[in-house]
Amino acid sequence: MNNNLIARFKINFLFLVSCFLFLTSCGEKKAEEAHEEEKSENEVALTEAQFKTIGIETGSIEMKNLNTVIKANGYTAVPPQNMANVSTLIGGVVKDIYVLEGTFVSKGKTLATIQNLEVTEMQEDYNSAIANIEYLQLEYNRQKTLSDENVNPRKTFQEVKSKLAVEKARAQAAKNKLQALNVSLSGNSSLIPIVSPISGYVGKISITKGAFAETGITLFEVVDNSQMHLDLNVFEKDLGKISVGQEVDFVLTNQSNKSIKGKIFGINKSFSNESKTVAVHAKINPSDAKDLISGMYVAANINITNQTVQALPKDAIVRNGDKYYIYIQEEHQEKSPKTKAEDHKHEEGEAHTEHAEGEEEGHNEIHFKTIEVVPGTTDLGYTEVKFVTTIPNDAKIVIKGAFYLLATSKGGGEHEH
Structure with missing residues (x-):
């Protein structure tokens, strides 16, 4: 009986030793494989x-004089004075549209005409006031002479003087309205020309022929890209390194990788919205800005200083x-x-x-x-x-x-x- 127990014990012991050796060899093999993989x-x-x-090809470290740059993202923009949202001061039915989107127009160009019968009444008021002014002016001169000679009562002269002032005021009011609407003072047309306040390219057109154009609604967008600039977002930690006059190299993130140059001309003195970035404005050379449109996203490098550093070709x-x-x-x-x-x-x-x-x-x-x-x-x-x-x-x-x-x-x- 004791011999059987001893034999079983030996068998179990040998089995445990075999398992231990097997697991140890597997672990060493896995470690060796991992080492070989890392080495590879x-x-x-x-x-x-x-x-x-x-x-x-092989080479060695070189000492190069490289520009230190600050990376910033932003977009192209035009100054407010170079962008116009054209609307009308008085509502009316669109009679004609003379331009297409994307066409260039000069300042004062008629973009469209709208029709409103109230314009005819304004012209009648103006012409009527002018006619009354001519009559009252003659009467005013006559009554003034008689009053100075004490022929007529001074009260009559004062009444004529008052009527003349009222007619002049009525004529001036009608003139201001017609000029604001770009309508001729003479004539009796009911058409109102919608003119471009700046020279530039027509953007979105929001009206159609025969539709009613309401006041306060943008009818045309006109943009002058000749004064295009960049609005870049610079983080607070980099703000102290930025100054007016520094050069900027940027590429259009959604266009070609062609590098375009600019120069910083202004730095905001407040944070943009809730982000810890400050808007930095850089002017673009007019020759490079002609093919750009407002709102293009850009990735820019602001060149700070030159310094000598260890460098390698970028392909290395x-x-x-x-x-x-x-x-x-x-x-x-x-x-x-x-x-x-x-x-x-x-x-x-x-x-x-x-x-x-x-x-x-x-x-x-x-x-x-x-x-x-x-x-x-x-x-x-x-x-x-x-x-x-x-x-x-x-x-x-x-x-x-x-x-x-x-x-x-x-x-x-x-x-x-």
Whole structure:
């Protein structure tokens, strides 16, 4: 009985030891695989043929005089005096429309006409008042002479003088109304011309022929783009670095990447709405503003100062996730995975010649290692770089072909050569 218990105990003990060894080997294998995977992400090997075909070029850190910039977003805008919302002071039926959207009009150009019979009454009031003024003016002169000679009572002269003043006031009121409506003082037309108050391009037209145009409603939009400028939103922390006269380079976020220049001419003294940004205004060169329209979103760089910094060509820096890297060429060379596999086969009896060929291929590989960096200002094709870890002064940095190395490390570059 005791022998059976001892035998069972030995069996159980051996089983537990086997399980422990199995789990330990699995853990070591997984750790080794994870290490190999991490290593493959950080290191890339190319054959000499791949190196030449891709055109990998190496260089070193350069000291460059780059512009320090502040990035800001905003939009194009025109001053209030260069934008007009045309309406009418008196309602009426739209008789004719003479322009189309997008056409250029000069100041004073008739955009449309509306019809209102009250205009005829205004003209009649004006003409009637003018006629009465002519009669009363003669009567005023006659009564003044008689009054001065004490022929007629002075009361009669005062009555004529009062009537003349009333008619002059009535004529002036009618004249002001007709001039405000851009209607001729002479004539009896009921048409009211809607004229453009500025020169510019017609925007939205909000009326149609035969419709009733109400007062206070915008009928036409006219915009003069010759004085286009930028409204940029600058954060509070950067405000102290901004000053009038600084140059701005910007691109249209929804258009081409062509860079357009401007110059700051004004800085607001209050925050915009509830955001902690301040509006900064930059004038655009008229020759560059002719193809722009108000409301285009822009991404701008405000040039602050020049400073000498460590820099690399911008193509030397690649992004992987949320981090940025460069590649340096390693001096030592290791055997490729193919060579290691052939070494293992050789140990099992594989021909020695195959091992030698694989070893020779491994020695012909060129190895590269990733180095994490923090990019800064980009200007003139170069980007400022700050290294997270130090690198040798004579390190060979990949300045051309870094993107291919990144793709190769992820398994996407082996078919591109």
